[in-house]
Amino acid sequence: MPKVTFVQHDGASRTIDIPVGMSVxxxxxxxxxxxxxxxxxxxxxxxxxxxxxxPAWADLLPPAQGTESDMLDCTAVEKRxxxxxxxxxxxxxxxxxxxxxxxxxxx
Amino acid sequence: MLQTSDEKKTSAGRLEGSIPDHxxxxxxxxxxxxxxxxxxxxxxxxxxxxxxxxxxxxAPKAPPxxxxxxxxxxxxxxxxxxxxxxxxxxxxxxxxxxxxxGNWMLIPAEVDPPLHSRYRQILNPLFSPKxxxxxxxxxxxxxxxxxxxxxxxGQCEFVKEFxxxxxxxIFLELMGLPLEKTAQFxxxxxxxxxxxxxxxxxxxxxxxxxxLNAEIAARRDAPGVDFIGHVLRAQIDGRxxxxxxxxGICFTLxxxxxxxxxxxxxxxxxxxxEHPDHQAYLRANxxxxxxxxxxxxxxxxxxxxxxxxxxxxxxxxxSIKAGDWVxxxxxxxxxxxxxxxxxxxxxxxxxxxxxxxxYGPHMCLGMHLARREMRIAIExxxxxxxxxxxxxGAEIVSEICGMILPRSLPLVWDV
Numbered sequence: 001m002p003k004v005t006f007v008q009h010d011g012a013s014r015t016i017d018i019p020v021g022m023s024v025x026x027x028x029x030x031x032x033x034x035x036x037x038x039x040x041x042x043x044x045x046x047x048x049x050x051x052x053x054x055p056a057w058a059d060l061l062p063p064a065q066g067t068e069s070d071m072l073d074c075t076a077v078e079k080r081x082x083x084x085x086x087x088x089x090x091x092x093x094x095x096x097x098x099x100x101x102x103x104x105x106x107x
Numbered sequence: 108m109l110q111t112s113d114e115k116k117t118s119a120g121r122l123e124g125s126i127p128d129h130x131x132x133x134x135x136x137x138x139x140x141x142x143x144x145x146x147x148x149x150x151x152x153x154x155x156x157x158x159x160x161x162x163x164x165x166a167p168k169a170p171p172x173x174x175x176x177x178x179x180x181x182x183x184x185x186x187x188x189x190x191x192x193x194x195x196x197x198x199x200x201x202x203x204x205x206x207x208x209g210n211w212m213l214i215p216a217e218v219d220p221p222l223h224s225r226y227r228q229i230l231n232p233l234f235s236p237k238x239x240x241x242x243x244x245x246x247x248x249x250x251x252x253x254x255x256x257x258x259x260x261g262q263c264e265f266v267k268e269f270x271x272x273x274x275x276x277i278f279l280e281l282m283g284l285p286l287e288k289t290a291q292f293x294x295x296x297x298x299x300x301x302x303x304x305x306x307x308x309x310x311x312x313x314x315x316x317x318x319l320n321a322e323i324a325a326r327r328d329a330p331g332v333d334f335i336g337h338v339l340r341a342q343i344d345g346r347x348x349x350x351x352x353x354x355g356i357c358f359t360l361x362x363x364x365x366x367x368x369x370x371x372x373x374x375x376x377x378x379x380x381e382h383p384d385h386q387a388y389l390r391a392n393x394x395x396x397x398x399x400x401x402x403x404x405x406x407x408x409x410x411x412x413x414x415x416x417x418x419x420x421x422x423x424x425x426s427i428k429a430g431d432w433v434x435x436x437x438x439x440x441x442x443x444x445x446x447x448x449x450x451x452x453x454x455x456x457x458x459x460x461x462x463x464x465x466y467g468p469h470m471c472l473g474m475h476l477a478r479r480e481m482r483i484a485i486e487x488x489x490x491x492x493x494x495x496x497x498x499x500g501a502e503i504v505s506e507i508c509g510m511i512l513p514r515s516l517p518l519v520w521d522v
Contacts, residue, residue: 029460041190043468045227047235070228074235107236107397107475
């Protein structure tokens, strides 16, 4: 199963297995990763599952589009080039080893 | 929140006391809250007793309208329903338009996907974490103003002197409506919440509708830099929004952010007044206030949200048929012992994933603002007042229907 590593704002990190097809947010939710709220359950309306994708991985991801792109303008911590909403990132085998950084706050 | 006898006729599933054939007798339970009911007990203790019964039950008379509905008490099931817009519709879940003879709907609350997201996209930027964080100073100033008015007195009636009016002031400010209207909105809100008759509720609803319609019309040619201006400028499929859409959005913002913040804030302050150890801990650890607010939102959810099943489905072995109504009382989901062990215990470090703001596409648009308002109100109370407690001998009466609402909350502190 692909592994995804979450790096907290304070540097602490944790790696979890996320099944192919599941979103990074959902994986974080199931494993109680702090700092990813995702209160809307992946409906892309709350902007509280914001992550910064490790630059090496950013190019492997399909770009943010539509609602995700709009909602990235709404995050509590200002978006950067590698910002994504983790509810819109679906795990594939090619993403095994993905590293995402969790911003200081989501609200 | 409120009920109308007219609503009984709107759907077979809502007929008072009617129980469809597919409902097994062993799943029928009385819902302990109903129209006009009050209690001097802790409302959530009453709700929590339902945990002794089935996970999903059928109430012949359920809030908010007194019709029959499936009631869900497991947080997991509530999330499932909120996400499952294929089987559960949000259409016509509130009575306001119908009771005033309108043909508008609450937008985006009563709009199903895919149209829902188009409206939601218009409003999301107004209520985003980023936009709301920028309002902090205004909210703080407003909270200080209220506490200043009573702090030297050693006592206050918190609902009347703070929690009822505070969200109205913020709402008027955001909408770009004159603050002098505060007293008027207060009266309308009271009419919606505490009315003893359907006519009174209709009259208050109509007054709000008329006022919002007039404001929308007056601003059409020169929209301001406020929320009403934002929706007047907004476009959907390359066209401006029509009158019904504009009213539906403005009314939703009115109904969504006033009594909800009032009631949860009052429930939280009540908890802190009745639990001096919790209050002392939070006073000494102010950075824990956000987590405490989340835990109290879990334990004291005050709203009940409806859905209507539009396509037969089965949840946890229970057959739900098209036409059936569904009720999700947040105060019940927050006491789910499977999701939250010892749910009656308030633990500020629990960091619960609660469903008191809903879940899924309709998740509360104003939740970031609501959180800020509640956090700032609690911080301001701590900052400006010594430890507060319930006034000796005071009996706290709570309305228990679609909304759990303390009628008054008399507090005292040493001066």
